[in-house]
Amino acid sequence: MVLLDIRELKVYYHSRIRGIVRAVDGVSLTLDRDESLGLVGESGSGKSTIAFALMRLLPNYAKISGKILFDGINLLEASEDFMRSIRGKRIALVPQDPFTSLDPLMRVGDQIAEAIIAHNPLMEKEDAKKLALEALEAVGIMKNRANDYPHQFSGGMRQRALIAMAIALKPDLLIADEPTTALDVIVQAQILDLLKDLKKKLGLSIILISHDISVIMQVSDKIAVMYAGKIVETAPSLTIAESPVHPYTKALIRSVPNIDTERQVFEAIPGQPPDLTNPPSGCRFHPRCPLAGNKCKTEEPPLVKIGEKHYVACWLYAKR
Amino acid sequence: MSMISSKIGSLLKFGSSAYMLLIGVSIIITIVVLSIIAPFICPYSPTQRVGPAFSPPSSTFILGTNSIGHDVFSRLLHGGRTVLYVAIISTLMSMSIGIPLGMISGYIGGWPDRFLAVIMDAIYSFPGIILAIAIAAMLGPGNIFNIAIAIAVTYIPTYYRMVRGQVLSIKSTPMVEAAIAIGAPVRVILLEYIFPYVVPVIVVIFSMNIADAILTEAGLSYLGFGVTPPTPDWGYDLRSGQPYIVNAWWISTFPGLMITIAVVGFSMLAESLNELLSPKLRG
Amino acid sequence: MIMTIPMVLLLLTIIFFVLRVMPGDPVRAMVGEKASEEQVRRLREQLGLNKPYIEQYFDYLAGLLRGDLGVSWYYRGMPVTSLIMEKFPATLELAIGGTIVSLLLGILLAILAAYNQGSKIDRAVTLFGIISYSLFIPWLGILLQLLFSVNLKILPLNTRIDVEYVPTKITGLYVLDSILTGNILGFVNALQHLILPSITLGLVLTGSYLRITRNTMVEVLSQNFIKMARAKGLAERDVLFKHALKNTLIPLLTMMGLQFALLLGGAVLTETTFSWEGMGRFLVKMIEFRDYPTIQGIIIFYGLLVAVVSMIIDIMYALIDPRVRY
Numbered sequence: 001m002v003l004l005d006i007r008e009l010k011v012y013y014h015s016r017i018r019g020i021v022r023a024v025d026g027v028s029l030t031l032d033r034d035e036s037l038g039l040v041g042e043s044g045s046g047k048s049t050i051a052f053a054l055m056r057l058l059p060n061y062a063k064i065s066g067k068i069l070f071d072g073i074n075l076l077e078a079s080e081d082f083m084r085s086i087r088g089k090r091i092a093l094v095p096q097d098p099f100t101s102l103d104p105l106m107r108v109g110d111q112i113a114e115a116i117i118a119h120n121p122l123m124e125k126e127d128a129k130k131l132a133l134e135a136l137e138a139v140g141i142m143k144n145r146a147n148d149y150p151h152q153f154s155g156g157m158r159q160r161a162l163i164a165m166a167i168a169l170k171p172d173l174l175i176a177d178e179p180t181t182a183l184d185v186i187v188q189a190q191i192l193d194l195l196k197d198l199k200k201k202l203g204l205s206i207i208l209i210s211h212d213i214s215v216i217m218q219v220s221d222k223i224a225v226m227y228a229g230k231i232v233e234t235a236p237s238l239t240i241a242e243s244p245v246h247p248y249t250k251a252l253i254r255s256v257p258n259i260d261t262e263r264q265v266f267e268a269i270p271g272q273p274p275d276l277t278n279p280p281s282g283c284r285f286h287p288r289c290p291l292a293g294n295k296c297k298t299e300e301p302p303l304v305k306i307g308e309k310h311y312v313a314c315w316l317y318a319k320r
Numbered sequence: 321m322s323m324i325s326s327k328i329g330s331l332l333k334f335g336s337s338a339y340m341l342l343i344g345v346s347i348i349i350t351i352v353v354l355s356i357i358a359p360f361i362c363p364y365s366p367t368q369r370v371g372p373a374f375s376p377p378s379s380t381f382i383l384g385t386n387s388i389g390h391d392v393f394s395r396l397l398h399g400g401r402t403v404l405y406v407a408i409i410s411t412l413m414s415m416s417i418g419i420p421l422g423m424i425s426g427y428i429g430g431w432p433d434r435f436l437a438v439i440m441d442a443i444y445s446f447p448g449i450i451l452a453i454a455i456a457a458m459l460g461p462g463n464i465f466n467i468a469i470a471i472a473v474t475y476i477p478t479y480y481r482m483v484r485g486q487v488l489s490i491k492s493t494p495m496v497e498a499a500i501a502i503g504a505p506v507r508v509i510l511l512e513y514i515f516p517y518v519v520p521v522i523v524v525i526f527s528m529n530i531a532d533a534i535l536t537e538a539g540l541s542y543l544g545f546g547v548t549p550p551t552p553d554w555g556y557d558l559r560s561g562q563p564y565i566v567n568a569w570w571i572s573t574f575p576g577l578m579i580t581i582a583v584v585g586f587s588m589l590a591e592s593l594n595e596l597l598s599p600k601l602r603g
Numbered sequence: 604m605i606m607t608i609p610m611v612l613l614l615l616t617i618i619f620f621v622l623r624v625m626p627g628d629p630v631r632a633m634v635g636e637k638a639s640e641e642q643v644r645r646l647r648e649q650l651g652l653n654k655p656y657i658e659q660y661f662d663y664l665a666g667l668l669r670g671d672l673g674v675s676w677y678y679r680g681m682p683v684t685s686l687i688m689e690k691f692p693a694t695l696e697l698a699i700g701g702t703i704v705s706l707l708l709g710i711l712l713a714i715l716a717a718y719n720q721g722s723k724i725d726r727a728v729t730l731f732g733i734i735s736y737s738l739f740i741p742w743l744g745i746l747l748q749l750l751f752s753v754n755l756k757i758l759p760l761n762t763r764i765d766v767e768y769v770p771t772k773i774t775g776l777y778v779l780d781s782i783l784t785g786n787i788l789g790f791v792n793a794l795q796h797l798i799l800p801s802i803t804l805g806l807v808l809t810g811s812y813l814r815i816t817r818n819t820m821v822e823v824l825s826q827n828f829i830k831m832a833r834a835k836g837l838a839e840r841d842v843l844f845k846h847a848l849k850n851t852l853i854p855l856l857t858m859m860g861l862q863f864a865l866l867l868g869g870a871v872l873t874e875t876t877f878s879w880e881g882m883g884r885f886l887v888k889m890i891e892f893r894d895y896p897t898i899q900g901i902i903i904f905y906g907l908l909v910a911v912v913s914m915i916i917d918i919m920y921a922l923i924d925p926r927v928r929y
Contacts, residue, residue, distance in 0.1 A: 057833060088836035095834070100827040103846050104926060114845075115835040149925040165835065336726045442610035445861075445909050447868035450886070454618060454902065457890045535739060539872055542741050543887050558741055562876075565745055566753050576742025583737035591733055591814070 002069075003172060003205050004031040004054075009066040011049050011058065019277040023049045023062075025229040028303075033172070036199060036206035038220030038237070040213050040252065042273050046229040047209045048096070051175045055091055056083045071172070089119045092166035096178040098158035102150040109133065109146030112165045119169055135168040136161065138201075139194055156187035160194065167198060174198075175207045180215055192218050213252045217241060222309070225249045228274045228284040231303060235310035245312045247289045283315065291316060341592035347585030351578075355400035364391040366398040367550040374568045384570040387560060390550075396574055398552040403582065406468045407533035413472035414529060418479025419522065423510055425480070426487030437484070444477035448532070449539050456540055462548040471536045475529050482525055486518045520597040527590035531583045538579045554579045611906040615667075618902050619660055622895050650676070663899070672903070673896035677889065683900035687882065691904075692775025693763060694870050694881035697804065699776075700797045701866060701873070702859075704805025709813055713851075714843065716813075717820030729814065736810025740869055744803045744876035751799060759796050761878040768792040800877045804869050811865055812858050816851065823850045853924055860916035864909060 011024040024046040031037050039047040052058050054068055056075065068075040070091070075083065087093075095101040103111060112132035117123055133143050139160040150158060159179060166174055176195065180188040196219055199206055208219050216223055217237050224234040225248060233246040244250045251269045271288035274280055282299050286292040295315050303313045354361075363382075364370040369389035370381075377384045383392040425433045443451065456470035490496060490513065499509050538555030540546035547553040549560075554575040561571025630647050647653045651662065666673060672683040716728035752760040759765070763777055768789040770780040778797060781790035823829065824847055832842045871883030878884075882901060889897045921927045 055834060057830065084836050084838065086836070087834055093831070093834040095827060095831055097827055101831045103828045103832070103850070105849050105924070106846075114837070118835060118837050118841070151926050162831075336729075438609055439613060442613045442906075445610070445864055445913070446614065446906060447864040447871075447909075449868040449871060450883075450902075450905060453871075453887070453890065454898075458622065458624075531737065535737075538739055539741075542872065543875060544891070555739075555741075558739070558745075562741070562745060565749060569749065572742070572745055576739050576745065579739040580734075580737050580742060583739070584734055587733045587737050591729070 001033050002030055003033045003035075003071060004029070004207075005067070005069040006030070006050070006054075007067040007069070009050065009053060009068060010064070011046070011053050012063045014061050014063060021276045022229050022279065023276060024053065025279075026066075027226075027229075027231055029224055029231070029234070031173075031205055031207065033205055034203055035222065036204075036208065036220045038216030038223045039207060039209045039226060040211065040216045040223060041226035042211055044228075044273050044276065045226040047226050048177050051093065051177055051207065051209060054175065055087055055093060056080075057087075085119070088115050088166075088171070089169045090171050091173045091175065092169070092171040094159075094162050094166045094174065094176040094179050097182055098155055098162055099182065101162055102158060104150055107147050107149055108153065108161050109136065112136070112146075112161070112168050115165055116168055131168060132164075135164040138167065138198065139164040155183050156190060159183060159187075159191055163191075163194065163198070167202060167204070170202060171204070173205045173207065175209070177209045178211070179208070180210070180212075188215070195219050212256075214256045225252065228279055229276060230284060231311075231313065232285065233310075233312045233314075234303075235307070235312075239307065239310050245306065245310070245317060246285075246314050247291050247316075248285050283313075337592045337595040340588045341596070344585050344588030344590075344592060347581060348589060351400055351582050351585065352404065354397055355404050358394075358397035358401055362391075362394040362397055364394045366390060366395040366552040374564065374571075376568070377570055383574050384568070386557065386571045387564060387568075388550075392557075392570060392574055395552040395557055396554070396578055399554045399557060399575060400578065400582070402464065402547060402551060402553045403534055403537055403555075403579075406464055406471065406537045407530045409465070410468040410471040410475070410533050410537075411526060411529045413468060414475040415479055415522070415526065417472075418476040419483050419518075421476070422480040422483030423487055423514065423518070426484035427491060427506065427510060427514075429491075433484075436480075440477040440480045443474070444481065448474040449536055452536050452540060453543065453545050456545040461545065462551075464547065464551075467537060467540060467546050470540070471533050474536070475532065478525060478529070479522070482521050483518055486521060487514055490514050490517055520593075524590050524594045524597065527586050527593060531586035531590060534579060534583050534586070610910060611903060614906045615663075615899065615903055616660075618899055619663065620656065622898065623656055623659075667903075672900035675894055675897045677892045677894040677897065683897050686885075686897060687900060687904050689775075690880065690882045690885045693879060694867075694874070694883060696763075696776045696778060696797065697800055697870055697873060697879060697881055698866055700801030701804030701808060701869070704801050705808035705812075708805065709809040709816055710848075710855075712809070712813060713816035713820050714848070716817045717824055718843070720821050720824075725817075728817065732810045732813035732817075734810070735806050735813075738807055738810070740803060740807055740872040741876045743806065744799070744873065747799050747803060748877075758799055761796075761876075763796050763879060764789070764793045765796075800873050800879055803876070804866070804873045807869055808862060808866060812855075812862055815858055816855055819854045820847065820851050823847050826850070849923075853920065856916055856919055856923070860913050863912045867905060867908070 006027060006029040009024055009027045010022070013021040013023055015021060027046070027050060029037065039050065041047050049058070053062075053064055054070075054075065056078075058064065064076055066076065070086075075086075078086075102108065106114075109129065109132050112135055113125070113128040116128040116131050117125070120128070133146055136146055137143065141157060141160055141164065145153070145157075150161075153161060159182075163176075163179075179195070180191050183191065192215065195206065195208070198204060199219070206219065208216055210216050213223075217240075220237050222234065222236045223240045224231050225240075225246065226232065227248050233240070233244070233249045240249060241253070244253055248269075255268060269288060274284055274287070280287050281297060283289070283292070283296040283301050286296040289296065293315060299315075301313045301315045301318050303311045304318050305311050306317050367390065370391050371385050371389050373385055373387050373389045375381050375385040381391050381393065383396065386392055386395070421436065425436050451474050452470040455473055456467055459466035459469060496509060496513050499513055537546060538553075538558070541553045541555030542559045544559075547556055549556070557575040558572045558579075561568065561573075561575070565572055630643055630650070630652060644653075651659060654662075663673065670684070672687070675681045675683055675686055678686060712728050712731065716725045719725050748760055751758040768781075768786070770777060770786045770789045770793070771784050773780045773783050777793035778790060781787070781793055829842060829847060832846050833839075837845075867883075870881065871887065873879065874881045874884040875887065882904075886898070886901045889901065
């Protein structure tokens with residue numbers, strides 16, 4: 001059953017100084033209940049923007065068009081009051097930087113309880129606190145730490161606390177924006193395990209955003225690869241892992257170091273991410289693509305189906 | 321120089337700061353010009369009784385006369401001379417002591433630096449006008465130069481701290497360490513490496529200083545520790561008109577207005593310069 | 604905090620010695636032109652002014668350690684300490700009134716400006732800050748008097764209170780004392796007299812830190828935990844007042860500590876404009892009368908005040924910011 005249906009989402013930032021930045025330029029995605037999606041791409045590819053657009057937390061100078069259907073309701077046309085009732089309760093965000101995403105002056109437990117009360121104004125403070133403690137327990141934080149301040153938590157703990165805050169109200173959809181980027185590898189593994197665990201226990205749908213494809217692979221059922229504000233390939237994770245098709249996807253996978261092979265040549269993707277005020281003509285990846293042809297430079301390839309739930313936007317595979 | 325043209329370019333983007341700069345500079349120029357040409361355009365002498373006391377604004381006396389019969393308008397223009405003179409002189413004095421002290425103190429460091437810093441902190445945190453009153457009273461009344469000294473003392477710590485702060489932060493950069501390593505003389509290091517970074521900060525403080533100096537000078541004269549009669553001065557004139565405010569409002573109102581306008585002008589200059597120069601500093 | 608002692612000592616030393624090299628003989632001023640040399644000499648000896656400066660200095664320091672600020676010359680025989688204690692409450696009352704006004708005005712305007720960053724409102728608030736800082740206190744005071752006392756006749760012109768309403772002295776703060784003694788009429792009267800001076804002082808103070816408060820707020824509002832608060836589904840009002848404001852208060856507190864000196868200085872002008880019988884006005888008078896001990900005493904007192912206030916700020920800082928405590 002479809003939970004989230006994004007159609008032709010476009011997010012343009014109008015800046016006096018730089019012109020129009022096309023952060024997200026025509027993205028369509030669907031997400032079923034109990035499904036988890038991974039959005040992968042370089043910095044500036046538009047992945048976080050989609051998440052914020054979903055929750056309508058983008059600044060005023062961002063112009064959004066398209067449709068975002070959440071459980072049938074178009075979020076882009078909903079009232080601010082409605083959005084506020086959804087945020088935290090039905091769609092929850094786990095932010096990128098655990099070190100700055102908690103109010104340094106408020107106890108951690110209270111910050112979670114605050115979210116609970118915001119959506120249950122008639123609830124007693126005690127009950128909200130209890131729910132908060134349960135949430136903390138679910139992410140592996142002991143009850144006696146709930147009265148600490150954020151600076152007394154380690155980075156990993158803070159990230160877990162933020163996850164606790166996100167699941168406290170048992171949302172339908174959890175958006176995790178680069179949840180592991182600020183943390184070291186061991187903690188990273190803990191967080192990912194936690195997410196997988198919660199996904200199973202609570203029946204969450206998760207949108208995981210990351211630039212690291214190996215992280216995405218661990219948690220997501222299906223993957224959407226983004227480049228310069230557009231989706232270039234989307235397929236179930238296994239498919240992407242076994243048979244990636246788009247040159248960019250392939251490059252991303254190749255760039256992940258493999259501990260098993262003996263010798264490694266690190267393959268960085270040549271070139272720079274494109275300027276989104278003036279993106280390359282045709283296929284946006286063509287300046288950096290080793291297989292770019294003439295058509296790639298002039299015409300933009302559409303997203304076409306090449307397999308079971310497998311779509312790609314590349315002239316190498318589009319049927320003429 | 322490319323720096324100037326790029327500054328003008330960025331000026332256009334910083335819309336409101338540019339307007340403020342423009343307005344501030346216009347006010348300043350107007351007041352300065354008026355003060356300079358005052359003796360030539362004033363209808364009357366500011367220190368002579370030229371008409372009946374307490375005359376309201378009229379065609380003979382544009383802004384009326386005060387309690388002695390002086391023309392308020394003439395006193396206003398000449399008052400600007402006094403005020404600007406004191407403000408500029410005191411600012412220059414503060415700079416000429418505060419800046420070198422700050423640079424040397426920050427550069428040398430150690431004992432003498434810390435000692436001086438404590439003294440400067442003490443003066444800095446003490447209410448400026450009260451200190452100025454004390455010094456002005458000590459030095460004796462009436463002499464404009466003394467007033468300037470009194471005000472100058474209160475602002476020296478500001479320059480000292482700013483400059484010293486900059487010196488301390490730049491002193492430990494590899495650039496300067498390298499210069500020391502190759503044996504560059506202290507004077508060269510101070511002037512060529514450190515001073516250029518210090519300049520934008522000084523410019524902003526300079527404008528703020530003049531603004532504050534005008535207010536302090538007016539305050540001193542208002543309280544009776546500044547100029548003595550019949551020297552035209554905005555602060556003094558405001559005080560002299562205060563007892564008659566109900567029936568002869570013009571005596572106090574115009575000098576007060578001039579003080580505020582002048583300070584607004586310099587404050588706008590300081591504010592806009594601050595906005596324009598800091599992004600540049602932070603790069 | 605430890606800096607208080609050197610600072611106060613420094614101030615004392617400067618004032619002490621410079622007072623004595625000031626032109627004009629205070630003794631002569633006290634006894635008048637017609638007094639004989641003998642009388643002058645005797646008075647000088649009485650006051651200890653014939654001793655070498657250094658000796659006088661250390662005598663004074665010794666007295667300080669005992670808490671003795673000496674005896675006034677103008678008010679023959681009255682201890683300086685009690686004179687200061689008599690005049691201080693008035694200044695304190697004015698300072699509190701001015702601070703309340705400037706806090707209310709400043710914080711509201713700063714929130715308004717920071718929330719609408721870059722807009723016309725923001726620029727208008729900045730402009731307001733510049734103009735209010737530039738206002739000459741006596742001028743602003745006079746204008747307010749003209750408007751509210753003379754024309755509209757709804758507020759008193761000057762002084763602290765009408766003679767018939769003076770409450771029994773407990774703290775010296777008329778507003779507080781009237782409440783404590785159940786003197787309603789006195790309370791109203793004292794409050795009425797407090798309004799214009801407080802607005803005058805408060806308005807100018809606001810200007811001085813409006814910019815910084817606004818900048819701090821802008822920075823706080825751009826922080827991630829604010830975005831997170833919104834993402835949680837909090838109402839905008841809660842985001843502002845439960846998270847943004849508290850985080851702004853800390854730098855604001857430090858700022859207010861620095862502004863205390865401005866407060867004291869501004870109080871001198873405000874008191875003079877409104878004939879408010881506080882320490883500032885008193886100091887001015889004592890300087891005119893060349894009353895050395897009192898002048899020294901008041902200056903020292905000002906110094907101590909500044910020091911104590913910065914200490915209090917440090918303590919409050921520790922109380923509010925858990926990062927300092929733990």
